[in-house]
Amino acid sequence: MSIEILNIRKSFGAFPAVNDVSLHIKTGEMVAFLGPSGSGKTTLLRIVAGLEFADSGEISFHGDNVTAKSANERKAGFVFQSYALFNHMTIFENIAFGLRVVPRSKRLSHEKIQERVISLLEAIQLPGLGNRFPSQLSGGQRQRVAFARALAVEPRVLLLDEPFGALDAKVRRELRRWLAEFHEKTHLTSLFVTHDQEEAFEVADRVVIIDKGAIQQIGTPDEIRSGSGNTFVRDFLALDI
Amino acid sequence: MASFIDFRNPPGSDRRADTAVRATAEPLWIRRILIGSVLAFFILFLFLPLTVVFQGALAKGSGVIANAFQDHDILHSIQMTLVVALIAVPANTAFGIAAAWAITRYRFMGRGLLLALIDLPLWVSPVIGGLIYVLLYGRRGYFGPWLTAHDIKIIFALPGMAMATIFVTLPFVARSLIPLMQAQGVEEEEAALTLGAGGFQILWRITLPKIRWGLFYGVILCNARAMGEFGAVSVVSAKISGRTNTMPLEIERLYNDYLFPEAFAVAAALALLALVTLVLKTLSEWENARQFEASRRVSLETTIEPLSSPLT
Numbered sequence: 001m002s003i004e005i006l007n008i009r010k011s012f013g014a015f016p017a018v019n020d021v022s023l024h025i026k027t028g029e030m031v032a033f034l035g036p037s038g039s040g041k042t043t044l045l046r047i048v049a050g051l052e053f054a055d056s057g058e059i060s061f062h063g064d065n066v067t068a069k070s071a072n073e074r075k076a077g078f079v080f081q082s083y084a085l086f087n088h089m090t091i092f093e094n095i096a097f098g099l100r101v102v103p104r105s106k107r108l109s110h111e112k113i114q115e116r117v118i119s120l121l122e123a124i125q126l127p128g129l130g131n132r133f134p135s136q137l138s139g140g141q142r143q144r145v146a147f148a149r150a151l152a153v154e155p156r157v158l159l160l161d162e163p164f165g166a167l168d169a170k171v172r173r174e175l176r177r178w179l180a181e182f183h184e185k186t187h188l189t190s191l192f193v194t195h196d197q198e199e200a201f202e203v204a205d206r207v208v209i210i211d212k213g214a215i216q217q218i219g220t221p222d223e224i225r226s227g228s229g230n231t232f233v234r235d236f237l238a239l240d241i
Numbered sequence: 242m243a244s245f246i247d248f249r250n251p252p253g254s255d256r257r258a259d260t261a262v263r264a265t266a267e268p269l270w271i272r273r274i275l276i277g278s279v280l281a282f283f284i285l286f287l288f289l290p291l292t293v294v295f296q297g298a299l300a301k302g303s304g305v306i307a308n309a310f311q312d313h314d315i316l317h318s319i320q321m322t323l324v325v326a327l328i329a330v331p332a333n334t335a336f337g338i339a340a341a342w343a344i345t346r347y348r349f350m351g352r353g354l355l356l357a358l359i360d361l362p363l364w365v366s367p368v369i370g371g372l373i374y375v376l377l378y379g380r381r382g383y384f385g386p387w388l389t390a391h392d393i394k395i396i397f398a399l400p401g402m403a404m405a406t407i408f409v410t411l412p413f414v415a416r417s418l419i420p421l422m423q424a425q426g427v428e429e430e431e432a433a434l435t436l437g438a439g440g441f442q443i444l445w446r447i448t449l450p451k452i453r454w455g456l457f458y459g460v461i462l463c464n465a466r467a468m469g470e471f472g473a474v475s476v477v478s479a480k481i482s483g484r485t486n487t488m489p490l491e492i493e494r495l496y497n498d499y500l501f502p503e504a505f506a507v508a509a510a511l512a513l514l515a516l517v518t519l520v521l522k523t524l525s526e527w528e529n530a531r532q533f534e535a536s537r538r539v540s541l542e543t544t545i546e547p548l549s550s551p552l553t
Contacts, residue, residue, distance in 0.1 A: 051431050071434040078435035084428035088450040098436035101446070146432075153436055 077155030337414025371476025
């Protein structure tokens with residue numbers, strides 16, 4: 001499932017958050033948006049998800065123009081920095097949520113839902129923890145549940161907003177490796193936002209450097225690290241030192 | 242630094258050191274006076290009147306009470322109070338949720354005005370709350386001629402009393418939800434949206450469970466105020482015993498008729514309703530704290546399982 005971002009513009013009041021960004025993400029690609037805070041990378045991701053709406057421009061998923069569609073019609077999995085788990089529901093119910101809100105005629109059977117949640121719990125290595133509540137899990141465990149919840153509905157694309165930002169360094173590295181391996185296996189088209197270059201270069205197929213709401217450079221990690229970018233990119237990555 | 246310490250504590254001056262310590266902990270006699278006067282104030286203005294209500298009700302024996310609660314007019318006033326509360330509380334619950342949702346989730350024209358006006362019923366006298374409805378819906382009011390022509394009676398009847406009560410109790414639910422919903426943010430709702438949930442599903446499955454204790458608190462507060470309202474209702478009620486009197490109005494009527502034990506009996510019943518509200522409110526706060534503490538404790542015991550291979 002490819003993602004087409006075409007001439008997206010978005011302002012908050014007089015502040016231009018995203019300034020005419022166009023980008024094509026190929027099927028199965030993992031692309032990182034890398035930039036300083038306030039650069040507009042999260043806003044761009046939220047526009048792709050349908051959590052914000054652009055002032056102008058177009059978003060398409062594999063030729064399906066979703067620009068006017070609401071987030072709940074886009075089938076784009078979203079993982080938040082702060083997990084955003086449903087604290088009043090068990091882990092099981094969190095993961096099952098997206099399957100349960102489907103209209104009755106299209107909903108999976110009770111047994112099928114049960115089956116899928118259990119297999120997802122095993123996949124994130126939290127088998128048997130379905131009855132716990134989010135507050136009873138560690139940060140890394142919670143973020144894994146958030147992944148499972150997003151994946152349960154079989155999204156067309158996966159969007160990650162600083163997914164490891166709230167975790168400590170060790171868990172961060174673990175989860176990062178896990179995400180890279182996961183993507184290696186499933187090739188689910190993924191976009192993730194980060195301000196951590198190490199993270200972007202390790203996980204992504206291509207890195208998009210964003211500043212002041214505009215793309216400064218697009219390339220593979222090697223291309224970007226070679227120092228071929230503009231002054232901002234070299235400065236931001238500290239390539240001159 | 243040394244000179245500063247020397248200034249505060251000159252050698253050989255223990256008195257200065259003493260006052261420095263006592264600056265944070267008042268002398269015993271001040272503490273005693275403070276606590277004593279607070280307790281005296283509480284007993285004089287809160288506890289004593291409450292006990293007198295029950296004492297007054299029981300003054301002529303429990304037979305008077307039993308008779309009072311068989312009296313048609315008194316029973317009718319209880320019914321009226323419950324009916325008015327049954328209209329006003331759900332109305333303000335729906336409005337409160339909608340207003341809190343709109344104020345915390347959207348930026349729109351008139352948002353600041355709405356936020357300020359929600360508190361208005363707390364600032365103005367309830368009598369004014371009743372009066373504005375007379376001016377709007379009374380026989381000489383704006384809509385009076387139209388209402389008379391269509392034979393709809395609002396003022397001096399149940400609709401007007403319910404409306405005046407809604408006015409007076411309007412802030413409670415909204416006020417207890419707005420800070421809560423502001424603190425909780427919208428991320429869980431956004432997550433539900435990306436998982437395909439519709440607006441009503443998000444409200445029912447995510448937002449309402451998240452705010453349920455705050456909502457419960459607001460609703461019982463609103464209910465207590467709705468059942469106890471006197472001023473606003475007295476303006477729009479015809480004050481006909483057995484027809485348009487609520488409990489507070491009936492208490493006044495009985496009192497003015499020198500039927501003191503009966504007046505106190507109804508007052509005691511109303512006070513009991515308030516006490517039940519107080520107990521429910523306290524229980525809801527305990528439950529809230531207990532759940533919070535329980536989830537915190539277990540999270541400390543949880544260990545992190547190692548992570549090896551990705552999804553298969």
